Amino acid sequence: MADDNLKFNTLTIHGGQQPDKAYGAVMPPIYQTSTYAQAAPGDHQGFEYSRSGNPTRKALEDSIASIEGGKFGLAFGSGLAAIDCVIKTLKPGDEVISTNDLYGGTYRLFTKIFEPLGIKFHFVDMDNADKIGDYVNENTKIIWVETPTNPMMNIIDIKAMSKVAKAANALLIVDNTFATPYLQRPLEMGADIVMHSATKYLGGHSDVVLGLLAVKDEAIAEKLYFIQNSSGAVCGPMDAFLVVRGIKTLHVRMQRHCENGKAIAHFLKDHPKVENVYWPGFESHPNHSVAKEQMKDFGGMISFSIKGGSLEDTRKVISSFNVFTLAESLGGVESLAGHPASMTHASIPKEEREKLGIVDSLIRLSVGIEDIDDLKADIDQALNKI
Template sequence: MLGGDPQVSGFEDPGAFGFETRAIRAGQPHDPYTGAVVTPISLATTFAQDAVGRPRHGYEYGRTGNPTRHAYQVCVASLEGARHGFAFASGLAACDALLRVLRPGDCLLLGDDAYGGTFRLIDSVFGNAGVEHAAVDLTAPDKLRDAWTPSTRMVWLESPTNPLLTVVDIEAVCAVTHELGGIVVVDNTFATPYLQQPLALGADAVVHSATKYLGGHSDVVGGFVATDDDRLADHLVFTQNAVGAVPSPFDCYLTLRGVKTLGVRMDRHEASAQALVEVLDAHRAVRSVLYPGRPDHPGHDIARRQMSGFGGMVSFRLYGGRAAAECVASSTRVFTLAESLGAVESLIEHPGAMTHASAAGSALEVPDDLVRLSVGLETASDLADDLGTALDAALECAPASPSELNPVS
């Protein structure tokens, strides 16, 4: 549904509209009382009932349902091509809600590269509650067959992954998993529905850290789950209400506002990312550049098939090890050294010591010479100059032996 009453929304055939139109209008009818074109922030925690058990407009209590949250859920579900969408108070709350379908003794298989906080949730919270897990190299989907046990219920994957930008063939993983009797969850945070729609590739559920590209402005923490599976949807309705990790109406408003510009932002993130890949390629401190848009990236062909672009995240490894990586991450002026990603401002970080520290010592540990960039919307030449200067600094503070250095320059 694009926007409720077609008289009010002006949309009678939602299927006929493109991504950007749905981002701006889906779930967002003009306000029937005032004609306001922006969805109001509905702060009420409780809603009038006409008779016992007969809420006047379908809403009862703010944890259970809220009009601003409803608009946001309808909109992002529409962008993911899903029939059901659920907003949560953070990306990890969204992951937690999905993982709660698992029972003690069940096993989960996850890709061997993923956000460290997701790994911590699976390992330390669900692990302590008796849910088993194992990491699998999902770039070879048949490896799922070797790892599969009678207790395996779910495969959890990111593509592109955080932080190594590995691309997983979602269709192939779904085919093997479904044949073995499991379900597939895809964390679509890096790609966003603008570039990749996992449900159309066979996934059973999509999860987002809405804190990132969906919100897009580093001012709201949120999470989202989209699915076409009615049983999973029932579980998520129940969990939203029973556990209560729901976003505030203001957070829903902010995220919905961010989503309206998702398409144009992603185009610009990607254009600048491509330009920075060239800067990295040309610098002799750089050992390797991890970006799915590079023709020599091992997942490039899969990315071309299952994505409509390559996104705004770039990682790279340096000669000079951790000292060089920390030096680059601390030497920029336009890029801010900070955790998180996907917003208007460019961020740089050292995953091994920051976002992925909780994966240290596990199969998901990341190399310590790795730096991750979230390419923002600043002037592209400022970003290129800033990165080049920081890379030069790495040569000063962590000189590698000449034979180790990239011969390109």
């Protein structure tokens, strides 16, 4: 079956997939093995050791390549392990330009692990591609983009960033975790590498930790494969199987996430105890026109702040949810609520957080696929506790 002829909703189920050659299993079997028999030294059936390759992992890697419009996929033990692999392509003296509204774990990896090794990072407001011009120089090797960003839902123009990257002979990397390939496909807009924390929407059921990369260019892919194999931060076959299974329902889940997200965003906007709502679907949202152009819909991630800005009130609200679960992470079928300042972005200094709008009164919602009336009622009762 040629993937080129299939539409996205079909690719999630069939893209890069074939029935298992041994017995015709429709789902890729979980090859729970570390090694593989060889007929003679070097004479094997494509796999020799599971750090280097595993059939279940290969099924996942083929799947992410297919749904992202790439040719090569790589699977890792976590999203941060995938990011780590990309940054390991650099050497001391190289520079990275990244958005200033960045996931806290990525920020920590950049500043605490790689900066001391001699790689320089610039954290820049990327709402307009012209703003990064002053940071581009002969040492610029990577432009790192999240869009929508975490947690302020800022939108970055992927096509515009691609032009800057190409002019600088740098690679454009897009963290596509929040949008997923259901909403946007960065490789088609000029990105060189797409990264996912598949722990989130791709897995979709809050039962796995895993990272993915998707690439079009063979030379880039080979460099990443070498680091993946040499560093060994790969996922296990059971985790790979869970994400393959999750991807098969990505399109139907994302449709409901988007529907519920839109309804909750408008509900919050009209609520008397809410100050600001950050959701790319509002016409007033910064770069809404860019989001409308590069995204199919606006997703199920929303952040909002409470009127008054009291940390005590914020804690009371976020601890009073019944349907929303107070927890780290996002993108599962269940609705989750988080407090970025003390949870996902605690590793970013307070003064830096507040410059970005990550104030103590900010709550981030990952809107799930439950009944919308139950979600609205839950938010309302929690807000009415203050």
